[in-house]
Amino acid sequence: MSGFEARDPFTDPIPDSSQHELEQNATLIVNRNASLTLGTDSLIVLGSQPTRAIPYYNVLWAELADLEIIIRYAHPTAKNVIVVAFISYIVDKSERSRALAWIAKLLDSAYGESQRCKRIKVLVNPFGGKGSAPKWFARDIEPIFLAAKCEVNVERTQFKGHAIEIAEEINTNDFDVIACCSGDGLPHEVFNGLGKKPDARTALAKLAVVQLPCGTGNAMSWNLNGTDSTSLAALAVVKGIRTPMDLVSITQGGNRFLSFLSQSFGIIAECDLGTEHLRWLGDARFTYGFLKRVIGKTLWPCDLAVKVEIDSKDQIRDHYQAEIDQRASMEERRRQTTLQNPTISPRLGPGEALPELRYGTATDPLPEDWHLVPQEKMGNFYCGNMRYMAADMPFFPAALPHDGNMDLVTIDGDISRTAALGLFLDVAKNRTFDNPLFNYRKITGYRLMPRGKDGYISIDGERVPWATFQAEVHHGLGTVLSRNGHCFEGPSVPNQSTS
Numbered sequence: 001m002s003g004f005e006a007r008d009p010f011t012d013p014i015p016d017s018s019q020h021e022l023e024q025n026a027t028l029i030v031n032r033n034a035s036l037t038l039g040t041d042s043l044i045v046l047g048s049q050p051t052r053a054i055p056y057y058n059v060l061w062a063e064l065a066d067l068e069i070i071i072r073y074a075h076p077t078a079k080n081v082i083v084v085a086f087i088s089y090i091v092d093k094s095e096r097s098r099a100l101a102w103i104a105k106l107l108d109s110a111y112g113e114s115q116r117c118k119r120i121k122v123l124v125n126p127f128g129g130k131g132s133a134p135k136w137f138a139r140d141i142e143p144i145f146l147a148a149k150c151e152v153n154v155e156r157t158q159f160k161g162h163a164i165e166i167a168e169e170i171n172t173n174d175f176d177v178i179a180c181c182s183g184d185g186l187p188h189e190v191f192n193g194l195g196k197k198p199d200a201r202t203a204l205a206k207l208a209v210v211q212l213p214c215g216t217g218n219a220m221s222w223n224l225n226g227t228d229s230t231s232l233a234a235l236a237v238v239k240g241i242r243t244p245m246d247l248v249s250i251t252q253g254g255n256r257f258l259s260f261l262s263q264s265f266g267i268i269a270e271c272d273l274g275t276e277h278l279r280w281l282g283d284a285r286f287t288y289g290f291l292k293r294v295i296g297k298t299l300w301p302c303d304l305a306v307k308v309e310i311d312s313k314d315q316i317r318d319h320y321q322a323e324i325d326q327r328a329s330m331e332e333r334r335r336q337t338t339l340q341n342p343t344i345s346p347r348l349g350p351g352e353a354l355p356e357l358r359y360g361t362a363t364d365p366l367p368e369d370w371h372l373v374p375q376e377k378m379g380n381f382y383c384g385n386m387r388y389m390a391a392d393m394p395f396f397p398a399a400l401p402h403d404g405n406m407d408l409v410t411i412d413g414d415i416s417r418t419a420a421l422g423l424f425l426d427v428a429k430n431r432t433f434d435n436p437l438f439n440y441r442k443i444t445g446y447r448l449m450p451r452g453k454d455g456y457i458s459i460d461g462e463r464v465p466w467a468t469f470q471a472e473v474h475h476g477l478g479t480v481l482s483r484n485g486h487c488f489e490g491p492s493v494p495n496q497s498t499s
């Protein structure tokens with residue numbers, strides 16, 4: 001995947017000689033022929049054969065046991081696999097206090113603003129990954145958590161909806177993270193379980209929800225961990241930075257629930273949910289469903305009202321850049337809400353249930369400035385809260401974790417088959433944003449009324465009834481862990497028009 005590879009943590013080169021001119025106290029002599037030096041991006045192990053650089057990102061833990069210094073780290077054994085490895089040396093008795101100070105510095109560099117020793121509630125879907133999730137957790141994930149001194153409490157989900165109950169009942173003081181060894185279904189349930197708590201806002205601000213990719217759809221992990229490798233994702237969670245994330249309230253009939261990923265109506269929903277019987281085809285079932293409907297030029301007429309915030313692509317580009325440029329101030333804000341001493345984001349009052357709905361529910365009269373517009377030619381209605389919808393599907397390149405907006409893409413269903421196919425193929429190459437057929441808006445709410453008897457509406461990949469629904473975004477209501485603390489992984493909105 002472009003964008004991710006450039007930041008591969010294992011490509012850190014051994015520094016050149018100028019970088020060896022480091023402060024004296026950065027180096028710990030561990031025996032006559034060996035030394036450990038804190039370099040710019042890596043721990044440099046001199047005296048081992050050959051000289052090695054271990055990127056700080058890979059350092060899991062370091063400690064002094066009596067006079068033995070032990071450093072555990074993630075060692076790559078293949079492009080997408082890491083395992084726990086360690087080095088150990090005996091330090092001289094006279095060096096003991098210097099060694100302790102050196103270890104403290106190493107851990108500062110290894111963790112930066114990421115919380116150490118996270119307390120993680122792990123939920124394992126025994127059916128995730130065609131039944132492999134429990135094995136993958138034990139083999140690829142748990143050893144990394146334990147080597148990083150995380151506290152781990154594991155529970156297998158027993159039935160559909162169990163994760164909602166677990167999250168609703170969890171004591172928010174006992175954990176820092178809820179990690180889902182699953183596809184995208186379990187995180188959806190966990191956000192909703194936390195949302196049912198009487199103090200939902202506090203719970204959603206305190207507990208970071210993460211995914212350890214064990215499903216077929218692992219969009220959350222692609223967005224936040226930049227991978228669907230279980231071991232790399234485990235390391236990303238260990239090193240993950242708490243990041244507020246917008247969540248979306250969906251109302252339909254008398255129900256209200258949360259969406260963290262996407263809502264779709266039209267070709268995407270049909271390809272996802274309408275091809276379940278073709279699961280044996282693997283990922284190809286989506287392509288098959290897509291081609292079938294493109295060839296048929298299927299339309300999904302509906303009525304749609306949208307609360308648009310930004311509708312020009314140039315302005316969306318500027319908005320995206322401005323949010324990215326604010327990184328320092330976001331980090332500052334996050335520092336004030338570190339997990340060790342959690343306080344609630346200034347936008348949220350502590351101890352309260354889910355926020356009031358600004359725009360009412362799907363059954364209320366439409367807000368005054370909203371207008372239902374008939375959409376006779378709707379082909380694809382796709383509203384996203386994250387960048388990736390699946391591996392190599394960065395459908396929403398301008399999506400940001402907490403800009404207080406949803407990203408809406410609509411595409412007419414009567415465009416030529418060649419154009420539709422071109423758009424589909426261009427998503428993976430991140431070349432759709434400037435295509436005039438790819439209608440892209442930043443929005444804060446919408447109501448969609450489907451027409452016809454029946455069809456598919458997908459919320460976070462789950463089917464909901466074929467009936468009017470309404471969505472509105474809540475700025476920074478949830479919390480996740482991300483690699484960089486401020487944006488999703490992968491290619492972002494192109495700098496300038498590519499069309």
Ligand SMILES: Nc1ncnc2c1ncn2[C@@H]1O[C@H](COP(=O)(O)OP(=O)(O)OP(=O)(O)O)[C@@H](O)[C@H]1O
Pocket residue numbers: 125126127128129130157158159160161162163181182183184185186187189214215216217218461
């Ligand atoms: N023990 C269980 N028995 C039956 N269903 C379960 C069990 N545990 C979890 N589930 C259900 O499995 C679904 C979630 O699966 P998962 O999170 O792996 O996401 P998914 O995206 O649906 O999976 P996949 O990506 O493999 O298609 C949820 O609906 C959840 O309630």
